[in-house]
Amino acid sequence: MAWNRITPGMKLRVLCWWLAAVAFAGCGLVRWTQFFVAKPPAFQNPDAALDALALQHFGLEHGAATLRHELAAFPPDAPLLVFGPGKDWTLTEAHFLISYLAWPRPVWCVGIVPPGERAAFDHPPPPGFKATGLFFYKIGPLPGLPARRLSERLALGSAPP
Amino acid sequence: VNVLFLLLAEVSTIAAGFGLAVLLKPDRAVSRLEFAGVALLLGSGAISILLFVLGCFLPGAALVPSMALISLALGFWGAARARGARSAVLPGSRYFLLALLALLFVVGWQAGNHPLTADGLFNFEIRAQLAALHGGQVPRSFFADPSRTWMHPGYPLFLPMNQAWIYLCLGGPHQGLVQLLSVHFVTAAACLLYSGVARITGESWRAAFAVGLLVLLPSAMIQPGGATSLWADFPLALLFLAALIYLVEFATTGLSLAWLASFLALLPWVKREGLVLAAVLTAVALWVAWKRGNVTRLLLALLPLVVLTLGWKAFLLGVHVNAEHDFVPVSLEALGKNLDRGPFLLVALGHELLSWERWSLLWVLAAAAVIEIARQPALARWRLLAPIIAALLLIYTGIYFFSAWASLPLHVVTSLPRLLLPVAMPALLAIAVAVPRVTVKAPDEGASPPDLSLKQE
Numbered sequence: 001m002a003w004n005r006i007t008p009g010m011k012l013r014v015l016c017w018w019l020a021a022v023a024f025a026g027c028g029l030v031r032w033t034q035f036f037v038a039k040p041p042a043f044q045n046p047d048a049a050l051d052a053l054a055l056q057h058f059g060l061e062h063g064a065a066t067l068r069h070e071l072a073a074f075p076p077d078a079p080l081l082v083f084g085p086g087k088d089w090t091l092t093e094a095h096f097l098i099s100y101l102a103w104p105r106p107v108w109c110v111g112i113v114p115p116g117e118r119a120a121f122d123h124p125p126p127p128g129f130k131a132t133g134l135f136f137y138k139i140g141p142l143p144g145l146p147a148r149r150l151s152e153r154l155a156l157g158s159a160p161p
Numbered sequence: 162v163n164v165l166f167l168l169l170a171e172v173s174t175i176a177a178g179f180g181l182a183v184l185l186k187p188d189r190a191v192s193r194l195e196f197a198g199v200a201l202l203l204g205s206g207a208i209s210i211l212l213f214v215l216g217c218f219l220p221g222a223a224l225v226p227s228m229a230l231i232s233l234a235l236g237f238w239g240a241a242r243a244r245g246a247r248s249a250v251l252p253g254s255r256y257f258l259l260a261l262l263a264l265l266f267v268v269g270w271q272a273g274n275h276p277l278t279a280d281g282l283f284n285f286e287i288r289a290q291l292a293a294l295h296g297g298q299v300p301r302s303f304f305a306d307p308s309r310t311w312m313h314p315g316y317p318l319f320l321p322m323n324q325a326w327i328y329l330c331l332g333g334p335h336q337g338l339v340q341l342l343s344v345h346f347v348t349a350a351a352c353l354l355y356s357g358v359a360r361i362t363g364e365s366w367r368a369a370f371a372v373g374l375l376v377l378l379p380s381a382m383i384q385p386g387g388a389t390s391l392w393a394d395f396p397l398a399l400l401f402l403a404a405l406i407y408l409v410e411f412a413t414t415g416l417s418l419a420w421l422a423s424f425l426a427l428l429p430w431v432k433r434e435g436l437v438l439a440a441v442l443t444a445v446a447l448w449v450a451w452k453r454g455n456v457t458r459l460l461l462a463l464l465p466l467v468v469l470t471l472g473w474k475a476f477l478l479g480v481h482v483n484a485e486h487d488f489v490p491v492s493l494e495a496l497g498k499n500l501d502r503g504p505f506l507l508v509a510l511g512h513e514l515l516s517w518e519r520w521s522l523l524w525v526l527a528a529a530a531v532i533e534i535a536r537q538p539a540l541a542r543w544r545l546l547a548p549i550i551a552a553l554l555l556i557y558t559g560i561y562f563f564s565a566w567a568s569l570p571l572h573v574v575t576s577l578p579r580l581l582l583p584v585a586m587p588a589l590l591a592i593a594v595a596v597p598r599v600t601v602k603a604p605d606e607g608a609s610p611p612d613l614s615l616k617q618e
Contacts, residue, residue, distance in 0.1 A: 014597045020526055021370075021596065027521035028377025035383040041273020041340075048337040049277035049286070079308075096283045099309060103291065104300070106308035120568065123311055 050097065057094050058137070058154040067101045070156055074133050079106045079125070081159075084137035086111020086119025094137040094154075095123060112139055131159045163331060167338055170330040171345065173229050174323070176236025177211070178204020183239035185419035187410075190247035194254055195360065198352030199420060201345060202403055205396070206427040208232065209322035210469075212297060212329075220296030225329050253365030257355050257372070264351065264376060265344050272343040272389045277336060279385065281392040284313050289324030290334045297329055304480040314482050317473055319431040320393045340391060347388045350375060350399045357406035358593055361413075361542070371593035378585065380519045386579035394579045397431040400424050401438050402586040405549070408442055409590075412449040413542045421446070422462035429470045434557075438583055439466055441552050445545055487572070488563045499562045502569060509573045510558045519578055520585070527588035530595035543594050546587040553584045 006014075042048050047064035054063020074080065082098055084091035095109035108129065111119025125131075134145070136155040141147035147157030178200035185203075211228060219227060251257075277286050292299045299321070304314040323342060328334045351372050359368035381387050386394035407421035425442060428435035443463060450459035489495050514524040531547045534540040557580045566572035 010597075014599060017529070017596050018599070020522055020529070024374070024522045024526060025377050027517045028379060031379040031383060031518060031521075032377070035275075035379075035389075036271065037274035039274060041270050042276070043273050043337040043340070045337045046333070046335040048340075049282050050336065052276040053278070053282070093279070096311070099312075100283060100287055103287075104302060104306075106306065108308050118567075120571075123308070125308070 050101065053093060053097050057090055057097065059151045060154065063097075064101065066150065067098065070150065071098075071102050071105070071133075074102075074105060076104055078132035079108070079129065080133045080135065081125065081129075081131035082107065082109040082135040082137060083112060083139060084109070084122075085139060086113040086117075086122055088138065089121050091137060092121045094135075098135055133157070134159055163335070163338060166330045166332065167327065167341065169229065170327045173232035173236075173330075174204040174208045174326070174345070175200055176204070176239075177207040177232035178202065180232075180235030180237075180239035181207055181423070182420075183243045185423060186243075187416040187418075187420065189416055190249035192249040192251045192254070192356050192360070194251055194257070194352045195249075195356035198349050198354075198356060199403070201349035202353070202400065202427075203423060204232075205323050205345070205349075206319065206423070206430070207235075208326050209319045209430065212292075212322045212326055213318055216292065216297035216299075220298050224297040228326070228329075249360070251356055251359045251365065251368075253359070253369065254355075257351075257365075257369060260369075260372075261348070261351050265348060268347045268382070268389060269341055269344045271383070272340040272391065273337070275340075275389055277340070277391055279392075281385075281390050283311075284316055285320045285393055286324055286336065286339070286391075287312065288316075288318060288321035289328055289339070292321065292325035293328035293334050297325065301480045304477065304482045307483055310483045310485055313485055315477055315485060316393075316433065317430045317435075319427065320391075320396055343388050343391050343395075346396050346399055347382075350388070350395075350402065353399070353403050353406060358590070361406075361409060362594055367593050367596070370596060371589060374523075374589050374592060378521060378523060378589070380578060380582055380585060384519055384578070386582055392579070393432045394582045397428065397435055397438070398583040398586050400427050400431060400435070401442075401583040402590075404428065404438075404442050405546075405587055405590060408446055408449070409542055409545070411446065412453075412545060415453055415455065418458065418462050422465060425463070426465035426469050429466070430473065434580060434583075436470065437556055438553070441549055441556070445549060449545070486565050488560065489565045491563055496562050499564075502562055502564075505569070506558050506561050506573070509570075509577065510554065513577055513581065516578075520581075523585055523588055523592075526592045530588075530591040533595035533597075534591060537595075540594060543591060546591045549587050550584055550591075554581075557581065557584065 045051060050064035051062060054060040054067065060066055080098070080102055082091075082095045084094055091109065091111055095107065099107035108125035108131075109123045110125075111122030113119045134141075134147070134157045136147065136157065138153050141155050141157050145157045145160065147155045149155045179196070181203045182196055182199040208228070211231065212224075215224060215227060288299050288303070291303060299318070303309070306314070324339050327339050327342065331338065354371050354375060355368040357368075358371045359365050362368070375381055379387070381395065381398065383389055386392045388395045404421055404424035407417040407424065410417045411421050425439050425446075428439040443466070446459055447456065450456045514520065527550065531550070534543045534547065557577065561569065561573055561577075564572045
């Protein structure tokens with residue numbers, strides 16, 4: 001049956017459906033264009049994801065290799081601790097990234113907050129925990145602690161004996 | 162050289178899946194597209210389970226050749242058995258293949274430009290990395306490490322084992338190349354959706370429309386959890402879609418129970434919430450089987466689901482997995498204590514469903530589609546979609562009554578959008594089958610869709 005032989009009510013129904021479908025497609029295309037990156041894909045980097053995150057959060061170029069090199073100085077069972085701003089959600093990813101690369105070393109995270117407040121983004125160690133290595137993300141190292149900067153946002157120190 | 166090893170990983174996955182697809186094939190003609198979709202998906206399931214099991218007993222240099230031999234042997238056996246079998250013809254499949262190639266090019270390109278992030282990296286890929294560096298097995302200590310409970314050690318291994326298989330074939334982890342796994346899952350999704358809708362409705366334009374909906378649904382393709390992000394949410398949604406398609410066929414004809422049961426079994430192996438999806442589909446399948454009088458057959462077919470679910474639970478117990486505390490135990494007491502969360506959860510659900518950035522107009526169209534399906538007797542076979550959507554929306558919103566997070570809004574915002582991705586699959590199917598034709602069939606034309614399963618090439 002052709003378009004001109006269907007009832008006006010049915011025509012309206014079909015029209016509404018297809019207009020909504022076109023709107024659906026329009027929204028989808030807008031989101032695709034926002035997502036689209038018009039450069040060659042980065043298939044060649046074995047550490048593509050880790051490097052991207054290290055650059056984003058720590059400002060470290062080739063961050064996976066740099067951090068692996070730094071972490072190799074610690075024994076495989078050395079407990080590590082990450083300090084950072086406890087209200088900053090990026091502390092989570094900073095902690096996760098160090099933990100990913102530090103395997104099998106246990107890595108805990110302490111969020112620094114003003115007195116009386118509770119950190120929203122940390123994973124504190126159990127009581128009695130003693131760290132071997134300390135990472136400082138977006139905060140300065142503890143006063144008097146031997147530490148060195150790996151980048152503007154990340155410093156590494158050894159816990160006092 | 163990397164490309165060759167990548168091909169070995171993909172070919173062995175497809176071969177294993179093809180063998181299983183032939184073994185479990187329904188008693189009807191199957192189109193090549195449908196075989197492709199089923200083989201890709203079953204192959205991923207087979208490779209992940211095989212690697213998990215063999216990795217426990219055969220770690221080291223013998224693992225990759227053994228896996229490859231088993232997979233290729235399954236493929237050759239399947240090819241020999243399928244020789245001379247009837248093959249169904251799907252209308253418009255050549256045009257679909259051309260469009261699919263273009264789509265896969267874009268998906269591969271963009272996946273390569275968007276490295277793994279968040280859950281994709283820290284909950285899934287890390288397991289693959291560890292497995293590849295430890296002879297194919299995720300170290301037992303990973304599951305019991307108290308400093309890494311945020312990595313959700315209880316998450317199952319469907320996606321990580323597929324990634325680990327690629328790493329093992331390549332000779333080491335490679336976060337750049339593993340992104341191409343997105344292409345594998347998108348191919349499976351497009352083939353299954355096109356073949357399923359075209360076969361059941363008999364209309365190729367509806368099948369193309371369904372695939373178009375999937376491709377243009379931001380949550381399914383480009384949002385966190387979508388195909389290009391390579392988190393487990395897209396494979397979970399894809400398995401749910403496959404199970405739905407074969408549930409509709411089982412409800413209508415009694416066929417494809419083995420494929421339905423296979424996809425149901427794999428759901429909890431992808432993500433823990435897959436158990437919820439499997440439970441809802443199982444309830445519907447039981448109702449259907451009871452009406453058809455073959456409950457015993459269905460119960461037997463559910464054995465793989467039970468074995469895989471209990472097997473994974475037993476493994477987690479054996480490795481002393483560290484419990485995660487995202488939710489408090491479900492109880493009436495906990496529900497009563499948190500009832501005041503109800504209004505917030507309803508508003509959050511409404512806000513999420515109307516978020517055009519993630520869902521475009523999917524849920525508005527789905528509501529209209531459900532009404533169309535209820536009104537039109539010709540669409541009666543699709544009426545089981547509405548209760549499935551409703552049940553899942555209810556469960557996935559209600560689960561937050563038991564959230565143990567300090568910040569409920571943060572828990573909802575970070576997880577609800579991805580929980581809804583599998584629920585979008587029945588919504589998408591409903592829209593595709595309910596959208597009216599621009600030209601209406603005469604009564605004698607539109608009585609029933611042609612049975613494509615009987616046509617032969």
